[in-house]
Amino acid sequence: MSVERHLSAIFDADRALRDAEAELLSAPEGPVVRALVAAIDEARRLDDPDEAAMRLERLADLCAQIPGAEMADALVRILDDDEPRVRVAAGEALLDVAYDYYAEVARAIERALDAGTAVRALAELPFLLAEVGEPSATPLLRRFLGHADGNVVAAAIEAAVSLGDPEIAGSLEDLVEDPREVADADYEEETGATVGDLAADALEALRPPEARQR
Numbered sequence: 001m002s003v004e005r006h007l008s009a010i011f012d013a014d015r016a017l018r019d020a021e022a023e024l025l026s027a028p029e030g031p032v033v034r035a036l037v038a039a040i041d042e043a044r045r046l047d048d049p050d051e052a053a054m055r056l057e058r059l060a061d062l063c064a065q066i067p068g069a070e071m072a073d074a075l076v077r078i079l080d081d082d083e084p085r086v087r088v089a090a091g092e093a094l095l096d097v098a099y100d101y102y103a104e105v106a107r108a109i110e111r112a113l114d115a116g117t118a119v120r121a122l123a124e125l126p127f128l129l130a131e132v133g134e135p136s137a138t139p140l141l142r143r144f145l146g147h148a149d150g151n152v153v154a155a156a157i158e159a160a161v162s163l164g165d166p167e168i169a170g171s172l173e174d175l176v177e178d179p180r181e182v183a184d185a186d187y188e189e190e191t192g193a194t195v196g197d198l199a200a201d202a203l204e205a206l207r208p209p210e211a212r213q214r
Contacts, residue, residue: 025065033070036063040074049083056081057089064093067101072108080121091124098132106136113143122152126159138165145171150180150195157198161205169206175199 001009024032036059043055060078063071075097079090098105109125112118126144129137141163144156153175160168178195 021062024062029066029068033066033068036066037070037074040077044081053081053083053086056083056086060086060089060093064097067097067104069104069107072097072101072104073111076108076112076118076121076125079124080118082120087120087124091128094125095128095131098128102132102134106134106140109140110143113140113147116147119149119152122147122149123155126152126156127162130159130162133163137163138168141168142171145175150178151183153178153180153195154182154198157195157202161202164206166206169203172199172203172206176203 039055040059043052043059046052046055056078060075063074063078072094075090075094079087079094081087081090094105105128109129112121112125116122122144126141129140138160141156141160145153145160145168147153147156157172157175160172176196176199178199180195182193182195182198
C-alpha cells in the first residue's frame with residue numbers, strides 16, 4: 001500500500017469513528033449507559049493489556065460525554081486501572097466532567113471513598129479536587145487524609161498544599177507523627193519519606209509567609 005493510500009485509510013477510519021460515535025451517543029441513554037458499563041467490564045477481563053488499554057481510553061472519552069451518576073462512577077472505575085495511560089485518559093475525562101457537573105463527580109468521589117477499595121483511583125482524585133478548586137474540596141480532602149492507604153493520604157496532602165486552604169491544617173497536624181512510608185507514584189517503590197514528613201512540610205507550606213520557619 002502506498003503512503004497516500006495509508007493516509008487515505010487513516011482519514012476514512014477517523015471519519016468512520018466520528019460517525020459511529022455520533023450514532024452511539026444519539027441512541028437512548030439507558031441502553032448506551034448499560035453498554036458502556038458492560039464494555040468496561042469486558043475490557044478489564046481481557047488478557048491483552050494493549051487491547052484493554054485502548055478500549056478503556058476510548059470508553060473514558062465516551063463516558064465523559066454522558067452526564068449522570070453511573071458514568072461518573074464508571075470513570076472512577078477506569079481511573080483505578082493499572083495502566084498509567086488509562087488513568088491519564090480517565091483523569092482528564094473526569095476533570096472535564098467536573099468543570100460542568102462538579103456535584104455529580106463529587107458524589108462519585110464520596111461513593112469511592114465509602115467503598116475504599118479503588119486505591120489507585122483514590123490516589124489520583126485529590127489532585128482533581130485541587131485542580132477544580134470548589135468549596136467542597138477541603139471536606140473531601142479531609143476524608144482522603146483518613147484513608148488506610150498511605151499513598152492515598154500522601155496524594156491528599158500534596159493536593160491540600162496545591163489547594164492552599166489553611167482550614168485543613170488541623171487534619172494535617174493529626175498526621176505529623178504518622179510513620180507510614182510513601183511509595184513513588186511512578187515506580188511503587190518506597191521513597192524514604194513518611195506521611196508524617198509530608199504532613200509537616202505541608203503545614204509549613206500552608207502557614208502565612210511571615211509565620212514560616214527561617
